[in-house]
Amino acid sequence: MGRLFGTDGARGVAITELTCEMAMNIGRAAALVLTKQTNKKPKILIGKDTRVSSDILEAALVAGICSVGADAHILGIVPTPAVAILVKKYNADAGVMISASHNSVEFNGIKLFSGEGFKLSDKIEEEIEALILDYPEDIKLCCSTTVGRIYYEKNAEWDYVRHIMKTCGSLKGIRVAIDCANGSASFSAEKLFGGLGAECYFINNKPDGTNINENCGSTHMSELQRVVVENKCHVGLAFDGDADRCLAVDEKGDIVDGDKLLAIFSKYMRATGKLKHNTCVVTVMTNLGFFKFAKENKVVVATTAVGDRYVLEEMQKGGYNLGGEQSGHIIFLDEAHTGDGELTGVKLLDILSHTTLKTSELAELMTSYPQVLENIIIPNESKGIWGTIEEIREVVQIFKDKLGDDGRILVRESGTEPLVRIMLEGKNFGLITEYAQRISEVIKKHLCPSVDEA
Numbered sequence: 138m139g140r141l142f143g144t145d146g147a148r149g150v151a152i153t154e155l156t157c158e159m160a161m162n163i164g165r166a167a168a169l170v171l172t173k174q175t176n177k178k179p180k181i182l183i184g185k186d187t188r189v190s191s192d193i194l195e196a197a198l199v200a201g202i203c204s205v206g207a208d209a210h211i212l213g214i215v216p217t218p219a220v221a222i223l224v225k226k227y228n229a230d231a232g233v234m235i236s237a238s239h240n241s242v243e244f245n246g247i248k249l250f251s252g253e254g255f256k257l258s259d260k261i262e263e264e265i266e267a268l269i270l271d272y273p274e275d276i277k278l279c280c281s282t283t284v285g286r287i288y289y290e291k292n293a294e295w296d297y298v299r300h301i302m303k304t305c306g307s308l309k310g311i312r313v314a315i316d317c318a319n320g321s322a323s324f325s326a327e328k329l330f331g332g333l334g335a336e337c338y339f340i341n342n343k344p345d346g347t348n349i350n351e352n353c354g355s356t357h358m359s360e361l362q363r364v365v366v367e368n369k370c371h372v373g374l375a376f377d378g379d380a381d382r383c384l385a386v387d388e389k390g391d392i393v394d395g396d397k398l399l400a401i402f403s404k405y406m407r408a409t410g411k412l413k414h415n416t417c418v419v420t421v422m423t424n425l426g427f428f429k430f431a432k433e434n435k436v437v438v439a440t441t442a443v444g445d446r447y448v449l450e451e452m453q454k455g456g457y458n459l460g461g462e463q464s465g466h467i468i469f470l471d472e473a474h475t476g477d478g479e480l481t482g483v484k485l486l487d488i489l490s491h492t493t494l495k496t497s498e499l500a501e502l503m504t505s506y507p508q509v510l511e512n513i514i515i516p517n518e519s520k521g522i523w524g525t526i527e528e529i530r531e532v533v534q535i536f537k538d539k540l541g542d543d544g545r546i547l548v549r550e551s552g553t554e555p556l557v558r559i560m561l562e563g564k565n566f567g568l569i570t571e572y573a574q575r576i577s578e579v580i581k582k583h584l585c586p587s588v589d590e591a
Contacts, residue, residue: 212294215294218478300472307333316374317376325479366389396503399417403434404436418439421443510559532576559573
C-alpha cells in the first residue's frame with residue numbers, strides 16, 4: 138500500500154482525513170502526471186456518488202485540476218464504472234471518481250483512471266504520491282488565461298446506460314428486485330433495467346446525501362431478500378454505494394455471492410465459447426468451493442492478491458476476459474475495464490432469459506465451504522505491523538497446521554479501511570469459528586487492546 142493510496146484509491150473520513158487540501162493536491166498532481174504526454178490541453182472527467190461530502194471534494198478536485206491548466210469535465214452522480222467507460226468514449230486524458238464505495242457515509246475516497254479507462258498501477262500512484270509528498274515544489278500553477286475551464290457533461294449517465302444496454306437483448310418477462318444502496322445506481326438503474334424491459338421493484342433508490350449504504354445495498358441484504366420473496370421475483374440484485382459491485386438473491390431469498398456468480402458466468406461463457414482460455418481470475422479470498430467447481434467443469438483458475446486492480450492486471454497479462462471477487466466486484470473485460478455492478482446484473486438477467494433454470498438452480502453449480510469472517514478495527518498506529526508480531530504469526534500457523542488440507546486461514550490488513558481481516562474456511566463450522574476467535578483474541582491483545590471488534 139502507498140502513503141496516500143490503498144488498494145482502491147485514496148480513502149478516509151471525509152474532510153478531516155481526506156481533506157479538501159489533499160483532494161486539491163491530488164487533482165493537481167494527477168493532472169500533471171497523467172497528462173504529461175499530451176500535446177493538447179488536458180481533459181479530465183470527474184464523477185461522484187451521492188455522499189454529502191462528494192460535492193465539497195469535487196470542488197477541491199476541480200480547483201486543483203484547473204489550477205495546473207487542465208480542463209475539468211463534471212459528470213455528476215454516476216457509477217464508478219461509468220467514469221472508466223466515458224474516459225475513453227469522451228477522449229479524455231484521465232478520470233476521477235469521488236466515492237468510498239461500500240463504506241458508510243462519513244468516509245469518502247478518490248479513485249483515478251487512465252485515459253484508457255483502467256485504474257492506475259501502483260507505480261503511477263506512487264509517482265503521484267511522490268509529487269504531492271516529496272516534491273511539491275515541482276507543481277507549477279497556471280495563472281491568468283492559462284488556467285483550465287470547467288464543463289458539465291449533461292448526457293454522461295445516459296451514455297453509460299446505453300453502453301450497457303448494448304451488451305444484451307430484451308429482458309422482458311424477468312421480474313427483478315433491485316437495491317440501489319441509496320448510491321450512484323439510484324438514478325441509472327431504472328433507466329437501464331426498465332429500458333431493457335424487465336419488471337422492476339426498486340428499493341433504497343432515494344439518496345439524501347446521508348443514507349448511502351445505510352442498512353442497505355450489497356452489505357445489508359435482508360430487505361432485498363424479503364422483497365424478492367414477497368413479490369415472487371426471479372432474482373434480486375444488490376449494488377454498493379458506487380455500483381461497482383453486485384451480489385444477487387435467488388427466488389427463495391438466498392444470497393448468491395460473487396464466487397457463485399463467477400461460477401455461473403464461467404460455465405455459461407465456456408459453454409457458449411466466450412470464456413477466453415477457459416480461464417477465470419479470482420483472489421486468495423475466493424471460496425474453496427469455487428476451485429472444486431472449476432475442476433469439475435474444466436475451468437482454469439488464476440489466483441491473485443485481494444483487490445480488483447490485481448484481478449484486472451492478471452486478466453490483462455493473460456488475455457482473460459472474466460474475473461472478480463467474492464464481494465461482487467466482477468470484471469467483464471470485453472465490455473468494461475473495472476468491476477461494474479449494473480453490467481454484472483444485466484449479464485445475470487440475460488442468462489436467466491436464455492435458460493429454463495431458476496436462479497437457485499444456477500447457483501447450485503457451486504457448493505460453498507463454511508466460512509468465518511472477522512473484522513478487527515485497528516488504530517492508525519497499528520497499521521502495517523500485524524505480520525511482524527511473532528505471537529500472531531505463531532497462532533495463525535498452529536491453526537493452519539491443524540486444518541491441513543481440510544481448510545485454510547487468511548489474515549490480512551484491509552487496503553480500504555482500518556481493519557485486520559480474518560478468514561477461515563473448513564468442513565467443520567464449529568471448529569473454524571473457535572479458531573477464528575482464538576486468532577482474533579491474540580491480534581486484539583497486540584494491536585488494539587482498548588478497541589472493540591467491528
